[in-house]
C-alpha cells in the first residue's frame with residue numbers, strides 16, 4: 001500500500017530546473033543577490049502584489065530579521081498555536097513572548113483578548129495566519145495603531161492569499177512568508193519579508209550579510225541568511241506552476257469536505273467567505289464523545305493504513321520547556337483544547353483524488 005505523508009514537496013520537471021541553473025556554470029554567480037535572486041524578488045512582488053520583498057535563507061531567519069529591530073527585552077504578543085519557529089524567533093531575538101488565546105472558529109489570535117495583555121513593555125503583535133485562515137486584521141490593526149505597536153504577521157501558511165480583495169502581504173507592517181519545501185510555494189529552503197516601508201530593504205540586505213552595508217564595515221550585528229542562486233532558481237521554476245498547484249490542492253480539499261461533511265464528532269473548520277485560499281492545509285478536529293475515538297486513536301488507525309497525518313499544532317509552543325523555564329506563561333484554554341483534538345490530514349498537489357478517498361474511507365469506518 002502506498003505510503004501517504006502529511007505533505008509532499010512539489011517539484012518542477014528535472015529538465016526545467018536544469019535549464020534554469022545551467023548559465024550559473026558560465027557566470028559562477030552562486031549567491032549574494034545574483035540575477036536569479038533579483039528576478040525572483042521582482043516576480044514575487046508582482047505575484048504577491050506587494051511593493052517590497054527581501055529574500056532570506058529560510059522563513060525563520062526572515063522572521064528574526066523582522067523582530068531584530070524591536071527593543072531587546074520588550075514583549076511581543078503572539079499565539080501559542082503555531083509552529084516552533086514563531087515563538088523561537090521571538091526568544092532568540094531577546095524578546096519576551098506573551099501568549100494570547102485563539103478564537104475557536106478559525107484558530108487565529110483572538111483579537112478581543114489582545115488589549116488586556118498590553119503593558120508598557122509591549123512592542124509588537126505577532127499573529128499567525130494559521131493554516132491559511134486570515135487573522136482579524138482590522139481589529140488587530142486598530143489596536144496596534146491605538147497603542148503604537150508594530151504588527152508583524154507570520155504568513156508562512158498564507159502565500160498568495162487575499163482577504164476582502166486585499167493581498168495578505170499588505171496586512172500589518174511586515175509579513176513573513178516561508179518558502180520551505182513543504183509549503184505551497186517553495187525554494188527548497190527559503191523565506192521572505194514583505195513590507196510597505198522601502199527603507200527596510202537596505203537594512204535587511206545588511207542583516208542577512210553580517211550587518212554589512214558596504215564591503216568593509218559592519219555597522220550593526222547581523223547574520224548569514226542569504227538565499228542562494230540555486231534556491232532562487234527553484235523558486236523561479238515553482239512560481240511558473242503555482243496556479244496549477246493551488247488548483248490541484250483545492251480539488252483535494254473539496255473532496256475531503258464532500259466526504260467528511262456530515263460525520264458526527266468530526267469538525268472541519270469552515271472557510272472564510274471573504275478569503276481566496278491557497279489550500280495549504282486540511283485540519284480537522286475530533287470530539288471523542290460523538291466520534292467514538294479521540295485524535296490519537298485516529299492517528300494510530302490511519303498509520304495502520306500507511307497514512308501519516310500530523311498533529312499540527314501539538315503541543316502549544318507555550319508548553320515547550322524553553323518557554324516554561326524562562327517566562328511567565330499565560331493560560332490559553334481554547335488553544336489548548338484545540339491542540340489536543342486537531343489533526344492535519346495529508347494535502348498536497350500530487351495527492352490524488354483516490355488517495356483522498358482512501359484516507360476518508362478509514363475515517364468513515366467509525
Ligand SMILES: *Cc1c(COP(=O)(O)O)cnc(C)c1O
Nearest residue numbers: 058059060083085156178179180
Ligand atoms: C514553516 C513555518 C515557519 C518557518 O519557516 P522555515 O522556512 O521552515 O524557517 C514559521 N512559521 C510557521 C507557522 C511555519 O509553518
